[in-house]
Amino acid sequence: MAAARLMVQARGYNALSFRELAKEVGIKSASIHYHFPTKDDLAVALARRYTEDLVLHLQNVASKSKDAHERMTAYAEIFRGALLRSNRMCLCGMLAAERDDLSPQVQEEVQKFNAANVAWLSEVLAACDPHQSPDALERRAFAILSAVEGAQLVARGCGDVRVYDRTIDAYRSAGLMP
Amino acid sequence: MAAARLMVQARGYNALSFRELAKEVGIKSASIHYHFPTKDDLAVALARRYTEDLVLHLQNVASKSKDAHERMTAYAEIFRGALLRSNRMCLCGMLAAERDDLSPQVQEEVQKFNAANVAWLSEVLAACDPHQSPDALERRAFAILSAVEGAQLVARGCGDVRVYDRTIDAYRSAGLMP
DNA sequence: ACCTGAACACCGTTCAAGT
DNA sequence: ACCTGAACACCGTTCAAGT
Numbered sequence: 604m605a606a607a608r609l610m611v612q613a614r615g616y617n618a619l620s621f622r623e624l625a626k627e628v629g630i631k632s633a634s635i636h637y638h639f640p641t642k643d644d645l646a647v648a649l650a651r652r653y654t655e656d657l658v659l660h661l662q663n664v665a666s667k668s669k670d671a672h673e674r675m676t677a678y679a680e681i682f683r684g685a686l687l688r689s690n691r692m693c694l695c696g697m698l699a700a701e702r703d704d705l706s707p708q709v710q711e712e713v714q715k716f717n718a719a720n721v722a723w724l725s726e727v728l729a730a731c732d733p734h735q736s737p738d739a740l741e742r743r744a745f746a747i748l749s750a751v752e753g754a755q756l757v758a759r760g761c762g763d764v765r766v767y768d769r770t771i772d773a774y775r776s777a778g779l780m781p
Numbered sequence: 782m783a784a785a786r787l788m789v790q791a792r793g794y795n796a797l798s799f800r801e802l803a804k805e806v807g808i809k810s811a812s813i814h815y816h817f818p819t820k821d822d823l824a825v826a827l828a829r830r831y832t833e834d835l836v837l838h839l840q841n842v843a844s845k846s847k848d849a850h851e852r853m854t855a856y857a858e859i860f861r862g863a864l865l866r867s868n869r870m871c872l873c874g875m876l877a878a879e880r881d882d883l884s885p886q887v888q889e890e891v892q893k894f895n896a897a898n899v900a901w902l903s904e905v906l907a908a909c910d911p912h913q914s915p916d917a918l919e920r921r922a923f924a925i926l927s928a929v930e931g932a933q934l935v936a937r938g939c940g941d942v943r944v945y946d947r948t949i950d951a952y953r954s955a956g957l958m959p
Numbered sequence: 960a961c962c963t964g965a966a967c968a969c970c971g972t973t974c975a976a977g978t
Numbered sequence: 979a980c981c982t983g984a985a986c987a988c989c990g991t992t993c994a995a996g997t
Contacts, residue, residue, distance in 0.1 A: 614881045617795035621990065632990085634962050642990065692878060699938030700870060700878040703792045713938050745935070745944070746951035750924075753931020757923070760877030760891050766923070773924035777957040799971065810971085812981050820971065 608649050612691040616646055616701045643706045646698065650712035653694045654719055657681070661723045671731045671781040675747075678724070679771045682755045686764045696752045720748045731781050747780050786827050790869040794824055794879045821884045824876065828890035831872045832897055835859070839901045849909045849959040853925075856902070857949045860933045864942045874930045898926045909959050925958050 606627045610619050621642065625632040639645040664677040685691045695716040698709060724744035729735070735743075754774070758767035774780050784805045788797050799820065803810040817823040842855040863869045873894040876887060902922035906913070913921075929949070936945035952958050 615793065615795055615879050617793055618879070618882050620988085622988080630961095631963055633964080633992085636991070637961060640991090690880070695938070696934060697878055699934050700875055701793050701796070702868070702937055702940070704796050710938070710940070717935065717938065742947055742951045743955070746928075746932075746948050746955065749931040749935040749948045750928040750952070750957075751931065752934055753927040753929065754924075756874060756877050756930055756934060757895065757927040759880055760873070760888070760895065762880070762888070769920055770924050770927045773920045774928070774957065777921070777924065777955065779928075779952065779955040779957045798969085800969080808980095809982055811973085811983080814972070815980060818972090 604645075604649060604652060607645060608653065608694060609688075609691070611646075611649060611697060612685060612694050613689060615697055616642075617704055643709060646705060646709045647712055650695060650698060650709055650716065654712065654716045657716065658719050658723075661719075665723070665726075669730070671727050674727045675780050678727075679751060682751050683764065683767055683771075686755060686758060686767055690759055690762055692759055693752060693755060696756065699752075717745075717748065721745055724748065728781070747774075750774055750779060782823075782827060782830060785823060786831065786872060787866075787869070789824075789827060789875060790863060790872050791867060793875055794820075795882055797823075821887060824883060824887045825890055828873060828876060828887055828894065832890065832894045835894065836897050836901075839897075843901070843904075847908070849905050852905045853959050856905075857929060860929050861942065861945055861949075864933060864936060864945055868937055868940055870937055871930060871933060874934060877930075895923075895926065899923055902926060906959070925952075928952055928957060 607619060607624055610624060610627075619642070621632040621635050625635055635645075639648065660681065661678075664674060668674055668677070682693060685693055695713045698705060698713050702710060702713075721741060721744040724747050725737070725740045728740045728743055732740075751771070751774075754767050754770040758764060758770065771780075785797060785802055788802065788805075797820070799810040799813050803813055813823075817826065838859065839856075842852060846852055846855070860871060863871055873891045876883060876891050880888060880891075899919055899922040902925050903915070903918045906918045906921055910918075929952075932945050932948040932952070936942065936948065949958075
């Protein structure tokens with residue numbers, strides 16, 4: 604699964620080949636079908652674990668600092684890290700792009716990833732503006748997730764992490780994120 | 782090319798099949814190779830024409846109104862339109878996601894698309910803040926392009942245009958775009 | 960319980976052959 | 979100039995057969 608995740612983050616779900624993956628982990632492609640009957644089952648498992656790992660990481664970040672600016676920096680650092688690891692993309696961002704090739708089950712997992720991000724970001728924002736309504740916080744959180752995903756997508760297209768850094772800076776100086 | 786563009790915007794470059802495309806336009810897959818020797822040649826042609834069409838459209842928008850807010854609304858409407866057309870994505874956003882499966886030539890075309898967007902957005906922003914440096918304008922323009930691409934990507938993942946609309950509103954109320 | 964080789968219909972690509 | 983059928987090595991998937 605670790606190998607598959609890296610492949611999808613680098614080249615997309617459609618470009619992931621069972622035979623290639625099998626060679627990577629030292630078994631035959633037919634053997635992978637024993638663990639994941641279809642390619643879609645693998646995608647569901649990948650998205651689920653990806654979200655689990657993110658949630659754990661975000662809990663860790665929140666426990667380390669209560670400052671909204673520091674937390675947001677740590678958040679942006681997650682998506683930055685993917686770019687640093689061979690210009691890779693967020694797994695669920697990639698799956699969102701390839702949405703029409705995926706089953707409703709995978710799409711549901713992508714939604715759960717988005718929801719986990721929005722929930723965490725909303726809490727960070729709440730500490731910033733305690734007078735805002737939960738709905739307004741959620742919309743702002745959704746906007747930050749979208750903006751960061753977009754920054755990663757465009758920076759990846761440029762093949763340059765500095766583009767990502769400059770864009771995050773621009774978001775901040777515009778007042779989109781703390 | 783029109784049929785191919787729609788297919789890539791819907792399901793991605795990797796999911797585009799020469800045989801499927803051939804069936805759509807009523808010839809055999811081998812015949813497509815006469816016009817586009819490789820799949821990559823087709824991708825280059827698609828990206829180039831896509832950017833040309835965008836530039837023409839943006840010129841048209843600029844000629845219709847000099848108001849920055851109205852121009853920005855028309856800009857956001859372009860990416861909104863793709864979502865309305867069967868939840869499709871910006872062609873070059875899709876190609877940016879699939880970057881590692883594409884030749885340097887296609888990547889160059891994606892860069893040109895980005896550059897065309899940034900140039901147009903910079904002009905709109907210059908009318909708003911005439912005292913800003915060209916460099917600051919360009920960074921802000923880049924941030925807007927990234928944010929809009931991200932809004933489209935995440936909203937597509939949700940399969941709901943209203944998510945896109947809410948996100949663009951949030952960008953505006955945060956002060957990211959006029 | 961886990962793996963494999965062989966088969967199936969798909970894919971991009973090539974090429975000799977047709978008009 | 980444009981199209982085609984047949985072939986090549988790839989792909990996900992299935993399945994009977996192995997340990």
